[in-house]
Amino acid sequence: MRLRLLTIVCLLASPANALTFQTRLERVQWQVEGDQFECRLTQPVAGFGAGEFVRRAGEQAIFRLQSPDRWMGNGYATLLAAAAPWQPGRGDIDLGMVSVIGSGEIPFNSSQLQAGRLLSGLLEGRSPVVRHRTLHGGESLEVRLLPARFAKAYEEFRACAAKLLPVNFDQVRQSQIGFPSGDIALDALGQAKLDIILQFLKADSSVNRIQLDGHSDNSGNRLTNRDLSRRRALAVEEYLIANGVPKEQITLRFHGERYPVVPNNSEANKAKNRRVTLKLERGPATTTAAAAGSAPSS
Structure with a gap:
């Protein structure tokens, strides 16, 4: 019952008439993989592709989207650490803009500061949200990751990062x-x-x-x-x-x-x-x- 309620609240929180991509809560998965050179923490997003945190050796993590269907147009997207629906009274945190180049499968890379705040937000139950417009027609578009099952995956991501080389x-x-x-x-x-x-x-x-x-x-x-x-x-x-x-x-x-x-x-x-x-x-x-x-x- 709580899963259904949370899914409904998440959908209602999206901007009106926005094309929204979000995996059903009960199907959310975090995947961790990496080696000495790079670690990745990824959540597949149904119908869109994936959102992932990438940390290279010698650097802090960045956040990016992957979209083989190239949904996003050129311009600037808004990046948010959206408040958890079950924590009323908490507002979304606007993390600023990211430059989008819609011609590739990876339309943008966030700053390291933005990614750090997204990771902290996920530990607090917040959702990384990207709001932009579609490549064709300019329709409003939103991509949302969910914090379900994040804590364990984050520990695995940190363990991977601890084995990175000091430089790339x-x-x-x-x-x-x-x-x-x-x-x-x-x-x-x-x-x-x-x-x-x-x-x-x-x-x-x-x-x-x-x-x-x-x-x-x-x-x-x-x-x-x-x-x-x-x-x-x-x-x-x-x-x-x-x-x-x-x-x-x-x-x-x-x-x-x-x-x-x-x-x-x-x-x-x-x-x-x-x-x-x-x-x-x-x-x-x-x-x-x-x-x-x-x-x-x-």
């Missing part, structure tokens, strides 16, 4: 390792950065090319700076090899002072220019090569 590919695909003035040895910060990258490389075997570009500031003469940049790149290469990276996957280049990221007009700026840039790529392994005069990758 986009965060480490191009990194910079800094060096003290005149020094060629890795400091503690540089080693810590490389350790995080190494952890990712051990998990993702599809990344099998690493390009190292050594740089210096303009404090010494050109020949000295060129040698410094070479020896810094070698220091990073040696650290990677010592920690299991095959030498044949590494390409090494050095450029001296030729490509500063900022002008060498202050000590702070010079510190930014004393660096080895590390670029990760997916593809066939390459052999090590030293190309002192070639331009660095962007």
